[in-house]
Amino acid sequence: MQTGLVSVVIPNYNYAHYLREAIDSVLAQTYPEIEVIVVDDGSSDTSREVLTGYGDGVKTVFQENQGVSAARNNGVAASSGEFVAFLDADDSWLPSKIERQVERFRSNPALGLIHVAVNEVDADGNSLLERYEGLEGNVAGELLMLKRAGILGGGSGLMVTRKVFDEVCGFDTRLSTSADWDFFYQVSSHYSVGFLPELLLRYRIHNTNMHANVAAMERDMRLAFEKAFASASPEISRLRRQAYGILNRTLAASYFKAGEYADFFRTAAKSVASYPPILFGTAK
Numbered sequence: 001m002q003t004g005l006v007s008v009v010i011p012n013y014n015y016a017h018y019l020r021e022a023i024d025s026v027l028a029q030t031y032p033e034i035e036v037i038v039v040d041d042g043s044s045d046t047s048r049e050v051l052t053g054y055g056d057g058v059k060t061v062f063q064e065n066q067g068v069s070a071a072r073n074n075g076v077a078a079s080s081g082e083f084v085a086f087l088d089a090d091d092s093w094l095p096s097k098i099e100r101q102v103e104r105f106r107s108n109p110a111l112g113l114i115h116v117a118v119n120e121v122d123a124d125g126n127s128l129l130e131r132y133e134g135l136e137g138n139v140a141g142e143l144l145m146l147k148r149a150g151i152l153g154g155g156s157g158l159m160v161t162r163k164v165f166d167e168v169c170g171f172d173t174r175l176s177t178s179a180d181w182d183f184f185y186q187v188s189s190h191y192s193v194g195f196l197p198e199l200l201l202r203y204r205i206h207n208t209n210m211h212a213n214v215a216a217m218e219r220d221m222r223l224a225f226e227k228a229f230a231s232a233s234p235e236i237s238r239l240r241r242q243a244y245g246i247l248n249r250t251l252a253a254s255y256f257k258a259g260e261y262a263d264f265f266r267t268a269a270k271s272v273a274s275y276p277p278i279l280f281g282t283a284k
Helices: 016-027 047-052 068-077 097-107 140-145 162-167 179-188 214-230 240-257 259-273 275-279
Strands: 002-014 034-040 059-063 081-086 113-121 127-131 160-161 191-204
Touching: 002 016, 002 097, 016 034, 016 047, 016 259, 034 047, 034 068, 034 097, 034 259, 059 068, 068 081, 081 097, 097 113, 097 160, 127 191, 140 179, 160 162, 160 214, 179 214, 214 240, 214 259, 240 275, 259 275
Parallel strands: 002 034, 002 081, 034 059, 113 191
Antiparallel strands: 081 160, 113 127, 113 160
């Protein structure tokens, strides 16, 4: 392991259209000690041609399609840095993102994860929303409450030490839409979280984002919650009924928005059964 080196892992699946912007944003970082690993997860578009153009400046790993969690884990396995950061191939960073996160880790090495404020952009890169409401400190309970103020930017906003990544065994390869949440929770259940309220990530919102699949989100979040409560402290265990009530309420809202009304009624009923006060709006 090289001390001071930041390994940046970019998982890519058929995002040739955005991939160059993502890689260039890493190569433009002000922090000098960075290695870039792109894991192409079985793309069928022109991603290979884009990657070939970078020569030895970018390390590439080509694999059959295994999903984003496996791609991230395999990228880390091929890396050698003290710190690890991830960037989805359709997102990009501002130039000082890595430098500012390393500075924060150096000032407080006990932190398990550091994330940043986010500028959400549309498919063409136009700004939609600036988000500064990231959580900081001991946040495991707040994550279980599925607060909008969470770990911002998905996988693209975080940095962890390799030590912490190894301790939580990386990303759960059984998960897709909730892989980020599960990773955040596993880290935050053992470590304090740091937040930089600076717009350092451009997070792209478009119609191919995974969270458009509500059924997959439900399957993944139920599995992630089972994991969370299987090893929960007594303090966290007391949140179980309320957390499941909020999870089911969130799923019900998503199913309603998607026009899937049978699943809306099913999950809405589960929400009230899990935590009856939610019916009166007392669950936050």
